[in-house]
Amino acid sequence: VLFxxxxxxxxxxxxxxxxxxxxxxxxxxxxxxxxxxxYMMPDLPRTNYQVWVxxxxxxxxxxxxxxPGRVLDLTATVAPNEAAASQYYPSIxxxxxxNVPAKNEFPGTGPNGNGIAPGMLTQNHWLNNIKTNGCLxxxxxxxxxxxxxxxxFAEYPTSMDAWMRRIVSGQAMNxxxxxxxxxxxxxxxxxxxxxxxxxxxxxxxxxKPARPQGVERNVVLTMWDxxxxxxxxxxxxxxxxxxxxLFPNGKFYGSAEFSTDWxxxxxxxxxxxxxxxxxxxxxxxxSHANDPMSPSPYWGDKPIWDAKTSNHNPxxxxxxxxxxxxxxxxxxxPAFCRKGSNHPSAKVFPMDRSTRHTxxxxxxxxxxxxxxxxxxxxxxxFGEDANHTLWFSSGSGGNNVLGWVNTAVYDKTxxxxxxxxxxxxxxxxxxxxxxxxWSEPDQxxxxxxxxxxxxxxxxxxxxxxxxxxxxxxxxxxxxFIVRVAPGSDPSNTALAEIYSPPAPGYGPRGGDVDRNGVxxxxxxxxxxxxxxxxxxxxxxxxxxxxTGTHCxxxxxxYPFPGPNFKGITESGSAESSYYTWVDQHxxxxxxxxxxxxTGNVNDSLLxxxxxxxxxxxxxxxxxxxxxxxxxxxxxxxxxxxxxxLWTTTSTRTMFHLEGGxxxxxxxxxFQLRPDPLAK
Numbered sequence: 001v002l003f004x005x006x007x008x009x010x011x012x013x014x015x016x017x018x019x020x021x022x023x024x025x026x027x028x029x030x031x032x033x034x035x036x037x038x039y040m041m042p043d044l045p046r047t048n049y050q051v052w053v054x055x056x057x058x059x060x061x062x063x064x065x066x067x068p069g070r071v072l073d074l075t076a077t078v079a080p081n082e083a084a085a086s087q088y089y090p091s092i093x094x095x096x097x098x099n100v101p102a103k104n105e106f107p108g109t110g111p112n113g114n115g116i117a118p119g120m121l122t123q124n125h126w127l128n129n130i131k132t133n134g135c136l137x138x139x140x141x142x143x144x145x146x147x148x149x150x151x152x153f154a155e156y157p158t159s160m161d162a163w164m165r166r167i168v169s170g171q172a173m174n175x176x177x178x179x180x181x182x183x184x185x186x187x188x189x190x191x192x193x194x195x196x197x198x199x200x201x202x203x204x205x206x207x208k209p210a211r212p213q214g215v216e217r218n219v220v221l222t223m224w225d226x227x228x229x230x231x232x233x234x235x236x237x238x239x240x241x242x243x244x245x246l247f248p249n250g251k252f253y254g255s256a257e258f259s260t261d262w263x264x265x266x267x268x269x270x271x272x273x274x275x276x277x278x279x280x281x282x283x284x285x286x287s288h289a290n291d292p293m294s295p296s297p298y299w300g301d302k303p304i305w306d307a308k309t310s311n312h313n314p315x316x317x318x319x320x321x322x323x324x325x326x327x328x329x330x331x332x333x334p335a336f337c338r339k340g341s342n343h344p345s346a347k348v349f350p351m352d353r354s355t356r357h358t359x360x361x362x363x364x365x366x367x368x369x370x371x372x373x374x375x376x377x378x379x380x381x382f383g384e385d386a387n388h389t390l391w392f393s394s395g396s397g398g399n400n401v402l403g404w405v406n407t408a409v410y411d412k413t414x415x416x417x418x419x420x421x422x423x424x425x426x427x428x429x430x431x432x433x434x435x436x437x438w439s440e441p442d443q444x445x446x447x448x449x450x451x452x453x454x455x456x457x458x459x460x461x462x463x464x465x466x467x468x469x470x471x472x473x474x475x476x477x478x479x480f481i482v483r484v485a486p487g488s489d490p491s492n493t494a495l496a497e498i499y500s501p502p503a504p505g506y507g508p509r510g511g512d513v514d515r516n517g518v519x520x521x522x523x524x525x526x527x528x529x530x531x532x533x534x535x536x537x538x539x540x541x542x543x544x545x546x547t548g549t550h551c552x553x554x555x556x557x558y559p560f561p562g563p564n565f566k567g568i569t570e571s572g573s574a575e576s577s578y579y580t581w582v583d584q585h586x587x588x589x590x591x592x593x594x595x596x597x598t599g600n601v602n603d604s605l606l607x608x609x610x611x612x613x614x615x616x617x618x619x620x621x622x623x624x625x626x627x628x629x630x631x632x633x634x635x636x637x638x639x640x641x642x643x644x645l646w647t648t649t650s651t652r653t654m655f656h657l658e659g660g661x662x663x664x665x666x667x668x669x670f671q672l673r674p675d676p677l678a679k
Contacts, residue, residue: 006058006076010037013211014055014076015619018066022047023271026225026664030619032217034676042220042679043641044068045271053077054619056209059084086204091142091623092562092601093205096574098141098195100565101126101187108184115187124525125477127565128507129183132524132600133474136576137509138172138652142601143623145656147199152297159193170296171258171288171305172652207563212617215590217676219616222669226273226648227264229655230304231256233648233665235628236266237314237322242384244587246318248634252667253322253361254648255311258288259304263311263324263361266667276361278309281370282329285309298655310356312395313379313628317388317407323360325377325392328370331355336417337374345421345491351375351399358392358405371416375403379510381469383462393457396475400424400454402484402494425482425496427451428541435487435495451546453498455482459510459579465517472521473498478506480548481521481531497540500548501529504570505557510579510627514593522580522597526564526572527557528608530595561613562602576600578627578650583607587631588645589672590614596645600625605645605670616645616670623657624668626650640678645670 005011016039019028023045033039046068053061053076061077079085086093101116103123108116120126128134135141153162167176167189180188212219227233238252239245254264262275289306296304309326316322331353336343339350351374358371358380378395382388387408394401403422410419426438429451438450445451457471466485473480480498487493501508507524514520521529533540536551544550560575580597583590590609599606603624604617618624627650635642647668654663 005037006078008078011055011076012037013213013217014053014058016041016051016074017054017620018044018049018051020047020049025271025273027271028223028620030221032212032219032676034217038677040677040679054088056088056211057085082204083202088622089205089209090601090603090617091140092574093207093209094147095142095601096563096565097198097203097205098565099191100567102567111186115184117182117184120183124506126183128477128524129179131576132509132522132578133507134179136600137578139656140601140623140625140651143656144658145653147196149196150297159197160190163189163192168294170299171291171293171303173293215614216616218673220671220673221618224266224268224271224273224667225664226266226667227254227256227665228260229661229664231259231665232652232654233650235313235650236630236646236648236667237316238630238646239632240316240318242382243318244585244631245633245636247320252646253314255314255324256307257312258307258310261307261309278311278326279368280308280328281372285327285329298661312356315380315382317382321360321362323358323380323390325356325380326359327356328359329372333374334372343417345423348491349401349422349424371405373403373420375399375401375422377403378458379460381460381462383467384464385467391460391462391469393460393471396456396458398456400456402457402469421491423490423494425453425455427453427497427545428495429543429546431539431542435493445543445546447543453496453546455480455498457482461511461513463513463517464515470511470513470519472508472511474508479508481508481511481519497545498548499531499551499554502552502555504572505529512580512582514582515584516593520580520582520595522577524576526560526575528560528580528595528597530556558608560606561615575602581629583631585631587633587643588670589640589643596629598626605629618668621658621663624649640671640673
């Protein structure tokens with residue numbers, strides 16, 4: 001048992017960090033001190049470490065060299081002033097300093113008026129675009145790299161000019177320009193410029209973070225580097241989430257999206273990071289190396305992203321195969337997807353284009369299987385049926401269908417055509433309990449028909465209670481969550497339901513279902529949304545069902561931790577959570593069915609336990625940002641050491657974080673001890 005103290009005495013609720021570069025990949029472990037400033041660093045691989053203290057109200061202590069087994073009393077360094085202390089605050093404390101246009105400035109009046117785009121009908125529309133469903137969907141805000149202006153742009157006469165140049169830097173140029181344009185480029189950039197100007201002249205966050213409390217002090221963090229410093233990750237996987245005791249102590253696999261076709265693999269037992277190259281079927285498959293760009297202040301005029309596969313999301317099946325949502329060819333579909341085909345789904349709703357498909361990697365053989373799909377893919381989720389059906393969302397810009405692959409059929413026949421299917425989203429607006437002919441979204445509602453709706457799922461999740469498929473549709477405001485009951489022949493029988501979050505909630509992104517059939521969702525409004533369909537009082541079909549407003553009583557909204565922007569009077573916070581994952585099987589130790597949201601500007605994971613938040617912060621490197629959580633039980637009888645949450649850093653801009661361009665993506669393991677001194 002070792003001690004951390006400062007001139008103020010024992011320092012409770014601060015982190016001790018041990019890091020080494022002497023293992024096959026860079027490695028770090030972090031623990032939190034108890035009420036008396038004591039700490040215990042468990043299970044360090046035997047090598048040399050640099051050890052230091054970090055905490056709110058402190059600055060980093062001098063790094064000391066140490067080896068496991070050595071008694072090391074550490075002296076924490078009290079911050080000399082608030083400016084020095086604030087450099088270690090989570091991103092949200094800086095992000096919330098951004099000034100937001102007042103409610104009475106909406107709807108926007110355009111570039112010749114107030115500079116806010118006319119499409120920004122309300123303040124919430126604007127916030128949705130600056131937060132989860134806009135800028136924050138790709139990277140953090142308030143990180144060291146975003147709250148300062150790069151030196152490369154110092155020659156520009158104003159901060160506004162520097163921001164105008166900044167958003168066209170690198171291969172995300174088109175996305176950045178589009179995001180600014182949606183909000184109103186001149187007004188949004190003027191607010192960013194004002195934000196960085198105020199910070200540059202010494203303005204500090206108006207709120208301060210609390211140190212870890214209670215069970216938060218029991219968390220052990222372990223971190224490994226993987227992939228390469230020019231790459232970024234979207235997600236990782238290391239077990240079948242339906243049965244998280246499978247493949248204990250096994251390897252983890254990542255998806256590098258636009259950045260590279262090299263799939264990273266981490267063996268946490270040997271601390272070894274390797275890669276395997278993901279092929280494409282068509283050598284002419286579009287490459288992100290050709291994305292438009294301007295020189296980057298970090299990387300110069302050379303593109304750093306070169307993926308053809310655009311590998312977005314992985315999921316592991318019961319055989320240990322890693323399925324990906326990947327691009328394997330160009331966008332134009334083969335004949336069996338199109339009008340005139342005899343494919344059962346094409347007869348109902350033909351598909352001309354698909355921008356991302358699927359594949360799997362079999363670690364046993366070291367080989368990939370590539371499946372061309374008629375529908376676009378984004379996230380994926382296995383059902384618990386005998387066919388191990390794999391369900392896909394399409395992302396916000398999809399083809400307005402829900403797609404699937406019957407993996408049992410594919411394994412038996414090897415036919416991608418026979419194994420796949422898709423269905424449009426059709427609501428039972430004529431209330432007869434079955435799917436019939438429908439009216440189109442742009443037609444007048446026909447009371448004798450059902451209604452097709454244009455929605456594209458972002459997230460996708462299987463409901464273990466009734467086999468329904470759930471997801472989120474964030475493209476409109478306030479957005480929808482979506483339920484699909486597949487029926488016996490999903491192409492022809494699937495019925496959809498849509499539900500909008502009530503005010504002050506808006507902007508769903510990633511969501512998941514617990515073992516009781518309750519849907520949990522991250523909302524751009526700064527809330528975790530809970531939707532219980534069983535609480536709906538009125539009919540769930542009929543004409544009103546197409547509005548999505550027919551069950552406000554099913555919703556409960558939990559404001560995320562952290563400050564909100566000044567002037568925002570509704571509940572919520574500046575937190576811009578990307579995804580919520582449910583720990584259905586108590587893989588971490590907080591209990592079954594605990595929703596865990598990504599705290600993308602809290603630098604953390606956010607677990608809701610009995611209505612109260614447990615904030616699982618990652619203090620180093622500052623700016624932690626992830627898009628997914630994975631839970632695995634390596635030893636059900638092994639106590640706290642046998643259960644873990646796993647994530648990977650998912651920001652597209654690791655170079656915005658502490659450490660700059662030297663950073664590689666990180667894998668982070670979360671473990672929960674019974675107390676801060678447990679060995």
